[in-house]
Amino acid sequence: MNYNYRYRLDPTEDQREMLDYHRDTCRQLYNHALYRFNQIPESTGTVKQRVRKIRDELPDLKDWWDALTDIYSKVLQPTVMRIAKNVKALGKLKEQGYTVGELRWKSPREFRSFTYNQSGFELDNKSGQTVLSLSKLADIPIKLHRPLPDDTTVKEVTLKREKTGEWFAIFGIEMDTEPPAKPPLSQIDAENIVGIDVGILKYVHDTDGTAVESLDLSEERDRLEREQQQLSRKEYGSNNWEKQRQRVAECHLQIKRKRRDFLHKLSAYYAREYDFVAVEDLDVKGMLESPRNNRNTASAAWNTFTSMLETKCEREGTHFVEIEPAGTTKECASCGVETDKPLWVREHSCPACGFEADRDANAAWNILSRGLSNLGVGHSEETPVETALPTGTAVVPAKRVVEAGSPCLNEPPKVASRQG
Numbered sequence: 001m002n003y004n005y006r007y008r009l010d011p012t013e014d015q016r017e018m019l020d021y022h023r024d025t026c027r028q029l030y031n032h033a034l035y036r037f038n039q040i041p042e043s044t045g046t047v048k049q050r051v052r053k054i055r056d057e058l059p060d061l062k063d064w065w066d067a068l069t070d071i072y073s074k075v076l077q078p079t080v081m082r083i084a085k086n087v088k089a090l091g092k093l094k095e096q097g098y099t100v101g102e103l104r105w106k107s108p109r110e111f112r113s114f115t116y117n118q119s120g121f122e123l124d125n126k127s128g129q130t131v132l133s134l135s136k137l138a139d140i141p142i143k144l145h146r147p148l149p150d151d152t153t154v155k156e157v158t159l160k161r162e163k164t165g166e167w168f169a170i171f172g173i174e175m176d177t178e179p180p181a182k183p184p185l186s187q188i189d190a191e192n193i194v195g196i197d198v199g200i201l202k203y204v205h206d207t208d209g210t211a212v213e214s215l216d217l218s219e220e221r222d223r224l225e226r227e228q229q230q231l232s233r234k235e236y237g238s239n240n241w242e243k244q245r246q247r248v249a250e251c252h253l254q255i256k257r258k259r260r261d262f263l264h265k266l267s268a269y270y271a272r273e274y275d276f277v278a279v280e281d282l283d284v285k286g287m288l289e290s291p292r293n294n295r296n297t298a299s300a301a302w303n304t305f306t307s308m309l310e311t312k313c314e315r316e317g318t319h320f321v322e323i324e325p326a327g328t329t330k331e332c333a334s335c336g337v338e339t340d341k342p343l344w345v346r347e348h349s350c351p352a353c354g355f356e357a358d359r360d361a362n363a364a365w366n367i368l369s370r371g372l373s374n375l376g377v378g379h380s381e382e383t384p385v386e387t388a389l390p391t392g393t394a395v396v397p398a399k400r401v402v403e404a405g406s407p408c409l410n411e412p413p414k415v416a417s418r419q420g
Helices: 011-039 047-055 058-064 066-070 073-095 217-234 240-271 284-289 293-299 302-316 359-374 384-388
Strands: 003-009 113-117 122-128 129-134 139-143 154-159 167-175 193-198 200-205 212-214 274-282 319-323 346-349 356-360 394-396
Touching: 011 047, 011 066, 011 073, 011 113, 011 154, 047 073, 058 066, 058 073, 073 113, 122 139, 129 154, 139 167, 193 240, 193 359, 200 240, 200 359, 217 240, 240 302, 274 302, 274 359, 302 319, 319 359, 346 359, 356 359
Parallel strands: 193 274, 212 394, 274 319
Antiparallel strands: 003 139, 003 167, 113 154, 122 129, 129 139, 154 167, 193 200, 200 212, 346 356
16 A cells, blocks of 8 residues: 655755755746647647656757756656656546546646655765755755554655645555455444544534544634735735745645644544445536535535545554435434434434434444445344434543644544444
């Protein structure tokens, strides 16, 4: 399995200039390769074949493009091959219903990374300091806040400049050991299965009676709004405008880091605590197109959470299944009768069987039941809600899941103990 490990770099001013020089040279090469890509007829081959043809032209380019000789060869090749990855990414977005155009040239502000592929990089210790040695660049101090795992192979290193001006090294590693085998579904204990309903007021509500509140980012958003107002008053392109732009970028980055830290730890908890996890396959794109509450929907980042959860379940040997979300809120988890509920109604009360529960808890049980059915797991005549309904809900604040600025993503969130 492949993973990314991200570390902060601490370059000197001279090294920053070198990093920016390499980045901008790669940007110019990317734009040239994109121009050549658009010149090659589609009939000559697949996207990857056309891009490889451009990559094979690199030795001839170096004869007249002197700047390319300053860049390590295993950096130039991935820069050209990035076109194929970007075309593939646009294709996936188009399949999901998004309106996409064509690849465009990259401005200096848009092109923020370059990659050492397979060779040209090494972690070293010089004068008591850990450095990342990069061929044809420099020995850059790196903050190795956690060691790379044992039994791994580093396949590549990506150098990325954030909009704040910070530089990071992202190690793409391949685990030499296989992930643990998933247990047979027939041998999974009922206590080790969970259905998860995601929302806005409560970010997750599971079938074990635990609800985690959404992350409160109101203070960060207020600060971002103030900084954006200040930016709008500056003369575009001036030194003061650039300083203020960096402050706005810092606000965006702080919000992004807090959200991802929260999602990493929450998804790691469920992947490690359970042998079977069921979630909804939400149409977030359609929700964002709705005029109601689309800002909170975007902030919730449900697709990011389920993507992280799926990856971590694969790593931990946990069964993961996504189910069709239609009707999970309306359907009674006890008898299956559907009842319409306005959004403001937070309790489920079935007129057919009299079953009462929290709205999100009822949905979570339906998600779990559908997830088991999708994998062909047999049930008794009694529904899961009749046999293992939690006695109550433990509401956990988001601040107990994540501490702002915490770099650790390996420990599970400290949520309340499960109830059964």
